[in-house]
Amino acid sequence: MAFDFIAEHLVEREADALLRKRQLVEQSSGRFIQVAGKQYLNFASNDYLGFADDFIEIQVQHLGSHSSALVNGYNKPQQQLEQRLCELLGYESAMLFNSGFSANSSVLKALFQDKSVAQSSAIFQDKLNHASLIDGGLHSAAAMVRFNHNDLRHLESRLQKSKAKHKLIVSEGVFSMDGDQAPIEALCKLAKQYNAWLMIDDAHGFGVLGEQGLGSCESIKPDLLIITFGKALASSGACLLASKQMIDYMLQFNREYIYSTAMSPLMASCTLERLERLLNADKRRAQLSENIAYFRALAKEHNLALMESTTAIQPLVLGDAEHTLAVANKLKDKGVWLTAIRPPTVPFNTARLRVTLSSAHQADDIKKLVDSLVECL
Known part of the structure; x- marks a missing residue:
């Protein structure tokens, strides 16, 4: 049958725990995300300075540019x-x-x-x-x-x-x-x-x-x-x-x-x-640095093997894609939203939980994240 490879490849992806799916996000910020009526702590956003919640009032006549x-x-x-x-x-x-x-x-x-x-x-x-x-x-x-x-x-x-x-x-x-x-x-x-x-x-x-x-x-x-x-x-x-x-x-x-x-x-x-x-966001950048340091200190206390990163991106490599996906789903049950990053986005056997921190996160949020990681792992 013509184009039968489409179904075959989807089956293969699912069998390898690599099938990608979209999630309909109802609300999102540097700190929280709401999906299917449930609110989670958001540790998957690139909103590093928590700007997503800031109101902007702009006077613009045209929404679109209409052409090249x-x-x-x-x-x-x-x-x-x-x-x-x-x-x-x-x-x-x-x-x-x-x-x-x-x-x-x-x-x-x-x-x-x-x-x-x-x-x-x-x-x-x-x-x-x-x-x-x-x-x-x-x-x-x-x-x-x-x-x-x-x-x-x-x-x-x-x-x-x-x-x-x-x-x-x-x-x-x-x-x-x-x-x-x-x-x-x-x-x-x-x-x-x-x-x-x-x-x-x-x-x-x-x-x-x-x-x-x-x-x-x-x-x-x-x-x-x-x-x-x-x-x-x-x-x-x-x-x-x-x-x-x-x-x-x-x-x-x-x-x-x-x-x-x-x-x-x-x-x-x-x-x-x-x-x-x-x-003029020096305070937010300072808070982000504090949050990164606090997360890494807590992770070290609990022997979580983070990669060597001092930025807002803090990966925890678990290796196996199926295991990484399972841990991400367990974290959701605890109210923590984290993305399981799997091949081909990263090399095989390096599937990971990609933790991203924001200045919007509070100390209790980060503690809950680490406690949840320890329990789920």
């Missing part, structure tokens, strides 16, 4: 957001995307769209980079070279052996599934040493790290910086920051940007408002 940015969809709120980000992060130019996935994948594809150039080009990617970066690299015309996670020696050996004229090193600022940080300063030095460019996806660092909350790259400027608005800003969309020449190039060749309806004026205005609040 290159037709007539580029409007004043978009321009203001781009200019403010350039001012804060020290870049010449910027362009907005409707999602971080679109930004990451499309930038890599567009940069190496010329096959004659791509023949002498290579993308060097950390093995734990986000799927959007991997997909962008695979679908570009350049060679893609992987290096071991945060392994500078391995990366340097790859750079030394490469005969490519155009080299691009790509990494995340904070890795979404492990919670550890890239050695960005060292990556910058390697890039300069080997005449390469550096691209950083700082989805999980922006808003949280740095003295002003401007992320992993607050004091170090990679050639290409991607930030997203759906995490610490509790908004939606993403932005590429680079030189004016680079943005002009993207305007010619980035198909996702050229052929997508532009970000809405409403979303751009809301994001700009959140951005200004983020700059």
